[in-house]
Amino acid sequence: MAIVDVCGFSFAYPGDGADRDAARVLRDVTLSVEEGSFCVLTGPTGCGKTTLLRSLKPELAPVGERAGHVDVLGIPLVIDGGTADSMAPRDSAALIGYVMQDPDAQIVCDTVWHEIAFGLENIGMSQDAMRRRIAEVAHFLGIEPWMRANTETLSGGQKQLVNLAGVLALRPRLLLLDEPTAQLDPNARRLFLMALERVNRELGITVIMATHAPEDVERMATQRVEMGPIGEPGKRADVERALLTRWGSRRALLNGSQPVPAIEAQEVFFRYERTAPWVLRGVDVRVRQGSVHAFVGGNGCGKSTLLKVLSGIAKSQRGRLDNALRASQAMLPQDPKTLFVCDSVAEELDEWRQRCGYAKADEAKMLERFGLAAHAAQHPYDLSGGQQQKLAFAKLLLTGARLLLLDEPTKGLDAQACADAVRIVRGLADEGRTVALVTHDLDFAYACADEVSMLFDGEIACTQPTGDFFAENLVYRPNEESRLFGALL
Amino acid sequence: MHNPFRTYHPAVAFSYLACAIVFSMAIMQPVYAALSLAGAVACSCVTRGVRKTLRTLGGVAVLACIAAAANVVFVAAGSTELLRVGARAFYLESLVYGVCSGCMLASVLLWFSSYAACMGSDASMALFGNVAPTVTLMVSQVLHLVPQFVARGRTIVASQDAVTSAEARTKRDAASDRLRAISVLAGWGMEDGLVRGDAMRARGYGCGMRRTTYKRYRIRRADAAVFAAVFALAIANVPCAWFAVSGFSFYPALEGFAPLWAYAPYVLLMAVAPALALKEWWQWR
Numbered sequence: 001m002a003i004v005d006v007c008g009f010s011f012a013y014p015g016d017g018a019d020r021d022a023a024r025v026l027r028d029v030t031l032s033v034e035e036g037s038f039c040v041l042t043g044p045t046g047c048g049k050t051t052l053l054r055s056l057k058p059e060l061a062p063v064g065e066r067a068g069h070v071d072v073l074g075i076p077l078v079i080d081g082g083t084a085d086s087m088a089p090r091d092s093a094a095l096i097g098y099v100m101q102d103p104d105a106q107i108v109c110d111t112v113w114h115e116i117a118f119g120l121e122n123i124g125m126s127q128d129a130m131r132r133r134i135a136e137v138a139h140f141l142g143i144e145p146w147m148r149a150n151t152e153t154l155s156g157g158q159k160q161l162v163n164l165a166g167v168l169a170l171r172p173r174l175l176l177l178d179e180p181t182a183q184l185d186p187n188a189r190r191l192f193l194m195a196l197e198r199v200n201r202e203l204g205i206t207v208i209m210a211t212h213a214p215e216d217v218e219r220m221a222t223q224r225v226e227m228g229p230i231g232e233p234g235k236r237a238d239v240e241r242a243l244l245t246r247w248g249s250r251r252a253l254l255n256g257s258q259p260v261p262a263i264e265a266q267e268v269f270f271r272y273e274r275t276a277p278w279v280l281r282g283v284d285v286r287v288r289q290g291s292v293h294a295f296v297g298g299n300g301c302g303k304s305t306l307l308k309v310l311s312g313i314a315k316s317q318r319g320r321l322d323n324a325l326r327a328s329q330a331m332l333p334q335d336p337k338t339l340f341v342c343d344s345v346a347e348e349l350d351e352w353r354q355r356c357g358y359a360k361a362d363e364a365k366m367l368e369r370f371g372l373a374a375h376a377a378q379h380p381y382d383l384s385g386g387q388q389q390k391l392a393f394a395k396l397l398l399t400g401a402r403l404l405l406l407d408e409p410t411k412g413l414d415a416q417a418c419a420d421a422v423r424i425v426r427g428l429a430d431e432g433r434t435v436a437l438v439t440h441d442l443d444f445a446y447a448c449a450d451e452v453s454m455l456f457d458g459e460i461a462c463t464q465p466t467g468d469f470f471a472e473n474l475v476y477r478p479n480e481e482s483r484l485f486g487a488l489l
Numbered sequence: 490m491h492n493p494f495r496t497y498h499p500a501v502a503f504s505y506l507a508c509a510i511v512f513s514m515a516i517m518q519p520v521y522a523a524l525s526l527a528g529a530v531a532c533s534c535v536t537r538g539v540r541k542t543l544r545t546l547g548g549v550a551v552l553a554c555i556a557a558a559a560n561v562v563f564v565a566a567g568s569t570e571l572l573r574v575g576a577r578a579f580y581l582e583s584l585v586y587g588v589c590s591g592c593m594l595a596s597v598l599l600w601f602s603s604y605a606a607c608m609g610s611d612a613s614m615a616l617f618g619n620v621a622p623t624v625t626l627m628v629s630q631v632l633h634l635v636p637q638f639v640a641r642g643r644t645i646v647a648s649q650d651a652v653t654s655a656e657a658r659t660k661r662d663a664a665s666d667r668l669r670a671i672s673v674l675a676g677w678g679m680e681d682g683l684v685r686g687d688a689m690r691a692r693g694y695g696c697g698m699r700r701t702t703y704k705r706y707r708i709r710r711a712d713a714a715v716f717a718a719v720f721a722l723a724i725a726n727v728p729c730a731w732f733a734v735s736g737f738s739f740y741p742a743l744e745g746f747a748p749l750w751a752y753a754p755y756v757l758l759m760a761v762a763p764a765l766a767l768k769e770w771w772q773w774r
Contacts (some may be wrong), residue, residue, distance in 0.1 A: 059690040094691025105684035108635035109626075111611065117703035119692035121622075124699045134703070148611075151634050166692060313647040331651035337680070338641075341673045352655040355662065381680045401654035423573040 001072065003174055003206050004033040004056060009068035009078065011051055025051045027204040028068070031225060033208060038200045040221040041210040043228035044414050045384045049210035052227070053176045056208070058085075072096065073173060090123050095279060096174040097167035097205075101182050101385060101412075103159035107151045111141065115151055115162055118169045137169045140203075141195055155186025155299075161195060168199065175199065177209040181216065182385055182412045185440045187299055193217060212386075212414035215483070231415050234486030236478055239447060242488075247467045250450050253290060254465050260324050262403055263287040263310055268319035270302075270309050279305045281458035282319070287451075289324070292435045294427055294445040294466075296476065297455035303438040304334060304407055305312070306455060309445045311405050324404075325434060330401035332409055336392035339381040345372055348380055349395055356399045366394045371420070385412035393424070404428065406437035410444045415483035422448040422488060446470055446478040447488060492607060493765035494534045498712040499612035501719070505761060506532075506604045508723040512755065513596045516730050518737050519585060520752055522592040528759025529599035535766035537606045542599070549598050551593030560587025568741045586739045601674040603762075610724045622702045641677060645670045719761060 011026040025048040032310065033039045041049050054060040056072050061083070070078040073095060075087045100106055109115040116137060120130045138144050141161055144156065151162065160180060167175065177196070178262060181189040197220040200207045211217060212230060263286070270280040279302040287293045287310075297303050308314040312323060313330045323329070333339065342348040349363040367373045370390045375383060380391055389412055409425075410418050418441070425435055425448045439445050445452055453463040454476065462469070470477055479485075494502035503702025509532070513525040533542040560583050608616075610632050614625050649670060657663040689695075708716075733747035 057691060059696075060687055089696035090693065090698055093691070093696045098688075098691040100684060100688060102681075104637075104685055105681040106688035107633065108685060108689055111629075113705065114629055114703065118689075118694075121626075121701050121703055122689075122693035122696060122698065124701050126701065127704055130701070130703050137679045149631060152640075163688075169693065308647070308651075309652045313651045326653060327656075328654045329651070330654045331648065333644070333648035335644070337677050338645045338673060339652075340676065341669050355658060356655055381676070396652065396654075399652060399654035401652070405651070466566070 001035065002071075003035040003073060004031065004208065005069070005071040006031040006052075006056075007054070007069040007071075009052075009066065009070055011062070011066045013062065013064045024474060025392035027057075027440075029227075033223065035206055035207060036200075036204050037206055037222040038217075038220050039198075039206075039208045039223040039225060040214055040217050041208065041225050041227055042212065042214045042230050043210075043226060044212065044230060044416060045386050047228035049227055050178050053098075053208065053210055056174075056176055057096050057098050058087055059089075060098060079232050079287045088411055093119070094123055094170040095173045097172035099160070099163050099167055099175070099177045099180045101179045102162065103156045106163045107159060107443060110150060110152070112149050112151060112154070112162055113147050114277065116165050116169050119166055123170070133169045133171070137165045140168070140198075141165050155188065157184050157191060160184060160188070160192055164192070164195065164199075168203075168205075172205060174206045174208070177207065179210055179212070179385075179412075181211070181213075187300055189216060192218070195209060196220075213483075231483050232486045233481045234489045236446075236480050236482070236485055239485045239488055243447070243467070247465065250291070251465070254450060256290065258288055260289070261286045262289045262291075262323070262325050263436065264320075264322045265310065266310060266320045268316045268321055270305060270316045270402055272314075278458055280309065280316070283309075283455075283458070283460055285453055285460050285463060287436050289434050290429060290432045291344050291450040292420060292429050292437070292448055294341070294452045295436070295438045295455055296440070296442060296445055296452060301455045302458050303455055307331070307405050307407050307436070307438050325401075325403035328401050329403040329405060330399050331398035331405040332392055332396055332407055333390075334407045336380070336388045339392045339395060340388070343379055344377050344378040345383070345391055348391060349398060351395070352399055358398050358400065362398060366398055369424070370394045371417075386417050389413060390417065390421075393421075394422065397424075397428075402433055404433065404435045404437075406435065406439075408439055409437055410439060410441045415487045418444060418484050419487035422484075442470075442476065443478045443482050443484045447484065491769065493762065493769055494536060494607045497715060497765075498708045499608060499616045500708065501712050501715050502604075502607040502612070503616055504605060504716060505719045506600060506607065508719060508758065510597060510600045510604070512723075512726065512730065512758075513593060513600060516592065516734055517589060518730075518734050519589050519743070520746065521730065521733065521755060522596070524590040524752065524755050524759055525596040526599075528762075529596035529603070531759070532603045532762040533599045535762050536603045541602075545599060545602055546595070549595040552598075553588075553595045556591040556594055557584065557587035560584070560590065565741045582739050582741065582743055584635050585743060589739075590595045611705065615704065622700050625702060626700075638678065642670065642674050643672050645677075682771070715761070715765070719758070722754050722758040722761070729754050 007027045009026060010024055012024045018141060029052060045471055049097055051062055055070060056060050058077060066078055067081040068078065076084050077087065079408065107115060108118050113134065116134050138147055141164065143161060143165060146158065154162065161329055175361055181192055184192060193216055199205050209217065214224065265283050265285045266282040268280055269278060271278045283306060293304060295303050305314065309316050310323065311329060312326055340348060342351055349366060367376055372387065372391060375387065380388060383391060409421055413421060422444065449466045451463060452466050452473055454461045454468040463476065509528060530542060530546065533545065561579050564583040565578060567582030569581035571579045571581050571584065614628060649666060657666050729751045733751050736745040736747060738745055
């Protein structure tokens with residue numbers, strides 16, 4: 001029997017009502033998911049994946065105008081566009097699990113064990129039953145070593161596993177996940193998805209997961225629902241042909257000696273506290289003016305820290321650092337929310353107009369360039385993670401900075417937006433601006449960087465022009481085929 | 490050194506330290522004051538480590554000396570004259586009284602630092618959580634959110650400072666930038682609050698069931714044994730202390746010391762923490 005049955009479901013958020021038909025987020029969606037399957041919802045940002053998932057969970061169902069039917073666990077939630085309160089709140093809480101995108105914001109309690117117990121406490125479970133459930137789920141997900149840890153000290157990947165554990169402890173039959181890995185680095189993403197696969201295969205829990213990177217879950221998915229076009233994968237070899245000409249023309253810049261490089265670091269050492277271990281131990285690197293320089297490396301190798309040191313917001317304790325463009329730099333932080341202060345996207349771009357002396361027309365152009373024109377009146381927090389990233393980037397570009405420092409600029413972006421980011425970054429380099437970026441996304445580094453440095457153990461292991469760098473690597477290589485390459489071609 | 494109270498239910502550490510603090514504060518008698526100080530130092534050594542104890546003791550000693558000196562200078566009572574400056578006499582009795590109050594101050598401060606080491610947020614919540622489950626959840630959230638809030642404030646200021654191309658050019662801009670950081674923080678916090686509210690509801694918060702509280706610690710036989718010992722010693726000490734204090738006087742002369750047996754319960758009570766540590770040391774010697 002189908003555990004989820006959606007039939008002709010449409011949904012529109014309450015609005016001005018000018019054009020109800022155009023305002024619909026979901027239009028005539030029909031979906032049937034069998035118990036025990038692993039269903040992947042794909043589609044570009046803003047195609048209604050979140051709205052559909054939330055409509056399947058009574059506590060989170062959005063308010064608006066609906067049509068059609070929704071049945072979950074054999075119980076009707078929406079009948080002919082009207083909501084039915086036929087599912088008991090306790091059942092809905094326990095039997096339908098929901099994991100969201102942001103690992104931090106979902107955490108409620110201060111310690112891991114309390115966080116996992118939270119849901120069980122809510123449904124009034126007895127001590128012994130709770131003990132057993134927590135023990136089981138912690139064992140299953142392998143989180144025993146940090147059961148007593150403070151949730152604030154966990155990494156993003158660990159936080160997301162704790163969120164999953166908190167939901168699994170309730171023994172759901174259906175698990176809904178809304179881009180749960182979008183904010184995680186590739187390694188954490190793999191670990192999370194492996195755990196999710198075991199949840200599906202070994203525990204027989206039905207999984208419905210929304211994602212814009214379906215290649216990660218292709219192996220485990222039993223059903224795929226496309227809610228919008230996400231583009232076709234392209235071959236690296238095809239992209240390389242286009243890149244070869246650029247690499248050739250940039251060679252002169254990279255080989256020629258510049259009188260003043262944008263950034264020059266010599267034997268830079270850095271640690272966060274006197275007693276803390278060194279994060280950077282002797283970094284030597286030169287970022288040339290007018291080039292795009294990518295820093296890649298594993299988790300916790302100090303990439304983001306290096307960017308902070310290069311920008312001057314973290315002071316190195318030893319070594320020499322010259323930043324010729326310090327007076328005209330802009331940094332895209334790991335969390336774009338740290339840059340948002342206004343009530344709408346348009347105002348956000350307007351914030352620094354007088355200070356930096358750009359024109360109103362530039363703002364409109366920037367909205368267009370980043371595909372945010374349709375969202376100009378929206379609150380920045382109502383944008384998706386990828387759109388927030390774009391907005392922060394646009395805001396920084398307007399300042400006219402000569403040096404851009406980007407921390408994981410492609411986090412949360414779909415392939416199309418990622419390809420746009422490549423074009424924008426290349427455009428900056430063509431204008432003679434300098435870009436230093438830190439990324440996990442090797443495909444992105446491959447397509448947009450002039451030079452790549454690998455950071456390992458607090459040092460720069462090597463720095464090479466992009467073509468040579470990737471040609472000599474065995475493990476650190478871009479994919480042979482990816483959606484980003486498809487979008488670039 | 491490993492904190493010996495860690496292996497016991499928080500109620501054990503709480504009852505022991507609460508008794509010790511109350512007795513140290515309430516009993517003003519030289520022998521008791523000396524015993525309290527010795528007990529407080531010993532307990533701090535086993536729960537926090539020798540080095541930290543010495544550091545605290547260094548600071549506390551200064552305070553104690555000031556208290557003792559002040560009493561000698563300001564209270565001219567007693568019968569044993571130590572020295573005379575002009576018409577002003579300084580007496581041994583008032584010096585002893587000052588030293589006693591200094592010891593009392595030092596021991597109370599040390600007990601409280603041991604308390605902080607033994608009763609973390611986790612332990613306090615396990616102890617008082619059952620009284621008010623909602624408060625427990627609130628405390629847990631506060632403990633989680635306050636450090637997060639502070640860390641975020643730093644991140645926001647840093648990411649603002651990193652954008653030098655939009656740097657404040659006037660003093661007014663600079664001032665508004667600091668205010669801006671606060672409004673970013675508030676906006677971010679409120680947005681997170683919405684997501685967190687959803688995450689809480691998704692896991693059944695407010696679903697109409699009566700909430701239970703997961704108990705991290707259970708009271709076992711060993712906990713009960715130590716608890717009973719502490720309780721018995723504390724009860725036994727009440728009449729003994731009363732006897733010792735009521736018969737004793739500082740002024741005009743130090744007299745009326747109680748016989749040795751009257752101090753026995755307090756000596757034993759003070760020895761509980763070192764004894765627990767000693768037991769552990771014996772097992773692993």
